[in-house]
Amino acid sequence: MLTALQSGHRWPLVVGSGRREWAGRSGVPISGRATDIPAPLTGRGRKAKTRLRASAVGVEEAPAEGSMAVGDDVMRTFLSLQQGSDVRGVAMDGIPGEQVTLTPGIVFFIGAAFADWLATKLSVEAASLRVAVGRDPRLTGPLLRSSLAAGMCSDGVSMADFGLASTPAMFMSTIATGYQYHGAIIITASHLPFNRNGLKFFTAEGGLDKPQIKEILELAAQKCALAAVNPSNQISSTAHVVEAALALDPSLVQELDFMPIYSAHLRTIIKETVNRDDNFDKPLEGFTIVVDAGNGAGGFFATDVLAKLGADISGSQFLDPDGTFPNHMPNPEDKEASEAVSRAVVAAGADLGIIFDTDVDRSGVVDESGFAINSNRMIALMSAITLREHPGSTIVTDSVTSNGLAAFIESLGGKHFRYRRGYKNVIGKGIELNNKGIETHLMMETSGHGAVKENRFLDDGAYMAVQIVTEMVRRKRDGKAGIRSIIQDLKEPLEAKEYRIKIKDPEFKPIALEATQRFHDFVEGGSQRNWQLEAENHEGWRVVVDEGDGLKGWCLLRPSIHDPLCVLNVESEVEGGLKATTQQLVAFFTTVCGDLPLDLSPLEAVLNA
Numbered sequence: 232m233l234t235a236l237q238s239g240h241r242w243p244l245v246v247g248s249g250r251r252e253w254a255g256r257s258g259v260p261i262s263g264r265a266t267d268i269p270a271p272l273t274g275r276g277r278k279a280k281t282r283l284r285a286s287a288v289g290v291e292e293a294p295a296e297g298s299m300a301v302g303d304d305v306m307r308t309f310l311s312l313q314q315g316s317d318v319r320g321v322a323m324d325g326i327p328g329e330q331v332t333l334t335p336g337i338v339f340f341i342g343a344a345f346a347d348w349l350a351t352k353l354s355v356e357a358a359s360l361r362v363a364v365g366r367d368p369r370l371t372g373p374l375l376r377s378s379l380a381a382g383m384c385s386d387g388v389s390m391a392d393f394g395l396a397s398t399p400a401m402f403m404s405t406i407a408t409g410y411q412y413h414g415a416i417i418i419t420a421s422h423l424p425f426n427r428n429g430l431k432f433f434t435a436e437g438g439l440d441k442p443q444i445k446e447i448l449e450l451a452a453q454k455c456a457l458a459a460v461n462p463s464n465q466i467s468s469t470a471h472v473v474e475a476a477l478a479l480d481p482s483l484v485q486e487l488d489f490m491p492i493y494s495a496h497l498r499t500i501i502k503e504t505v506n507r508d509d510n511f512d513k514p515l516e517g518f519t520i521v522v523d524a525g526n527g528a529g530g531f532f533a534t535d536v537l538a539k540l541g542a543d544i545s546g547s548q549f550l551d552p553d554g555t556f557p558n559h560m561p562n563p564e565d566k567e568a569s570e571a572v573s574r575a576v577v578a579a580g581a582d583l584g585i586i587f588d589t590d591v592d593r594s595g596v597v598d599e600s601g602f603a604i605n606s607n608r609m610i611a612l613m614s615a616i617t618l619r620e621h622p623g624s625t626i627v628t629d630s631v632t633s634n635g636l637a638a639f640i641e642s643l644g645g646k647h648f649r650y651r652r653g654y655k656n657v658i659g660k661g662i663e664l665n666n667k668g669i670e671t672h673l674m675m676e677t678s679g680h681g682a683v684k685e686n687r688f689l690d691d692g693a694y695m696a697v698q699i700v701t702e703m704v705r706r707k708r709d710g711k712a713g714i715r716s717i718i719q720d721l722k723e724p725l726e727a728k729e730y731r732i733k734i735k736d737p738e739f740k741p742i743a744l745e746a747t748q749r750f751h752d753f754v755e756g757g758s759q760r761n762w763q764l765e766a767e768n769h770e771g772w773r774v775v776v777d778e779g780d781g782l783k784g785w786c787l788l789r790p791s792i793h794d795p796l797c798v799l800n801v802e803s804e805v806e807g808g809l810k811a812t813t814q815q816l817v818a819f820f821t822t823v824c825g826d827l828p829l830d831l832s833p834l835e836a837v838l839n840a
C-alpha cells in the first residue's frame with residue numbers, strides 16, 4: 232500500500248517529524264509546529280460527476296425521485312439493516328440458515344446515499360466532499376469497501392481508503408488537523424460472527440445517530456428503486472453496480488495509511504501523562520504488557536503504541552488480522568477471550584493484559600495476576616480514575632450495571648446515572664447532561680464501550696487502555712499496589728446471569744417489544760410480591776427483587792439492540808437467588824407470553840441444573 236508520502240501528498244504522516252495539532256485530552260489541540268497542510272483530496276475545482284441514473288446503468292428509467300413510492304419490499308430490505316446507530320447484516324454465506332442481507336449492491340446504494348446526505352448536511356457539493364473509509368479484517372471487507380467507494384464516487388466524492396483501521400481512528404480522521412475528512416465510515420460488525428458485516432458513519436460531530444442512519448437507508452432505498460426497479464420489486468442490483476463501477480474515475484480513491492498517525496497520537500498521550508523524568512520517550516521501558524487483539528484490528532496497539540514506548544510485548548497474542556477469527560472472537564465480554572488473555576498474562580509474567588474487540592472501540596484489561604477487569608469492574612476502575620481527576624462528576628452507564636457498581640461510584644463521591652443499553656445512548660446522555668450543566672466526565676457500558684469528555688466523547692477502547700496503562704505505570708513507579716486494589720471495595724453480586732432468549736420469528740422486533748410491555752404490566756400488576764418495578768424505562772424494565780434481610784437483587788428484560796433476542800439479566804445477593812428469580816421469570820413467560828415464539832431453553836437449563 233502506498234503511504235500518503237509515497238503517493239505524493241505533502242502532509243506529514245508522523246508526529247515525530249514536527250509535532251502536529253491534535254484535539255488533545257482537554258479537548259484543546261495539543262499543539263506542535265503549526266504546519267499549513269493542504270487538505271488531501273480536496274476535489275475542489277473538479278467537475279461535479281453526473282449522478283448515477285437508471286438509464287446510465289442500462290435499466291428503464293423510473294419516475295423522478297420524490298414522485299415515486301418506493302416499493303415496500305425495497306424500503307423494508309434497507310431499513311431492516313439498521314441496528315441502533317449502525318448498519319449491520321449478513322454479508323456472506325457460511326452459517327446455516329443465515330441469508331445474505333448486506334450485499335455489495337446494497338452497500339453501493341448506501342455509499343451513494345451517504346454522499347448525498349453529507350452534501351446536504353454540510354451544504355457542500357458532493358464533488359467537493361472527502362470521505363475516509365476503513366475496515367476491520369472481515370473477509371467481506373474488501374468487496375464491500377469497493378462497493379461503498381463505487382457508490383460514493385458515482386456522486387463525485389473523493390475517498391481515502393485507510394485499509395485496516397479502528398473505529399475510533401476513523402472519527403479522528405474527521406478532526407485531525409491536516410486531514411479533517413468531511414465524513415468517515417468503518418466497515419465492521421464488531422464482535423459478531425465472521426459472516427456478518429456492517430457500517431458505522433462519522434462526521435466531525437461524532438457518530439451518526441439512529442434517525443440519521445434511518446435517513447441514509449431511506450435515501451439508499453430510493454436510489455435503488457430509481458436505478459433498479461424490477462417487476463417483483465426485488466433488489467438484484469449487482470449488475471448495475473458493476474456497470475457503474477466500470478464507469479467510475481479511479482483517481483477518486485486513494486490509499487492512505489492513517490493508523491500510524493492515530494498511534495502517534497496515543498503515544499504522545501502516554502508520554503505526556505507518565506512524564507518519566509529519566510526516560511520521557513520510552514516511558515514503558517521495564518514493563519511487560521500483553522495485548523490480545525483476537526485477530527481483529529487492535530494489533531497496532533501492541534506494535535505501534537506500546538512497543539515503540541519501550542514495553543515488552545512479546546507475550547501478546549492474536550495480533551495478526553484474520554477475518555475468520557480462528558482463536559476466539561475479539562470481545563472483552565466473551566468468557567473464552569477473557570480467559571485466553573488471563574492465561575497469556577500469567578504465562579508472560581506481565582504487568583498488564585489488554586483485550587480489544589474487533590474494531591477497537593471496546594477494551595477490557597487483566598491485572599498482573601490474571602484477574603479480569605471487564606464489565607462492572609472496568610467501569611469501576613475507570614470511575615475511580617475519573618473521579619480522582621473530577622471529584623463529584625456524574626458517571627453514565629448502561630442499564631445492566633450492578634447495584635455494587637452504583638454503591639462504589641457513590642462511595643467515591645460520584646453520581647451514578649444508570650441509563651439505557653447501547654453505547655450511543657449512554658454517550659448521548661452524557662453529552663446531554665453536560666449541556667445542561669451537569670458535569671459528566673465518563674460514560675461507559677458493561678460491554679466495554681467507554682467515552683470520556685476530555686477525548687471529545689469519543690467511544691474509544693484504545694483511549695481507555697491508554698488511561699489504564701498510564702495508571703498502572705504510575706502506581707508501580709510510586710510503589711503502590713496494582714490496579715486491582717483500586718476496585719477492592721467493589722461489591723460483586725453473589726450470583727448473576729444474562730439469558731439471551733431467541734425469538735423464533737424473522738419479524739422479531741415487535742415480538743421483543745410486546746414481551747417487554749407484558750413484563751412491565753405483569754410486574755405492575757403486583758402478582759410477584761417481592762418484585763418492585765423501577766420508574767425509569769431503560770428500553771426495557773428493571774425490577775428490584777426483595778430477597779429478604781434487607782438484601783436486594785434485580786432483573787431486567789429488554790429487546791436486544793442487534794439480534795432477534797430478548798435479553799434478560801438477573802443478579803442476586805443470596806445463595807440460590809438466581810434460581811428463585813429465574814423460576815418466577817419462567818412463570819411469567821409461560822403464563823403471560825405462551826403465545827409468543829420465544830425459546831426459553833436457557834432459563835430451563837438453569838432450573839434443571
Ligand SMILES: O=P(O)(O)OC[C@H]1O[C@H](O)[C@H](O)[C@@H](O)[C@@H]1O
Pocket residue numbers: 421652653654655676678680790791792793794798
Ligand atoms: O442488545 P445486545 O444484544 O445485548 O447488544 C447490545 C450491545 O451491542 C453492541 O455490542 C453495541 O456496541 C453495544 O453498545 C450494545 O450494548
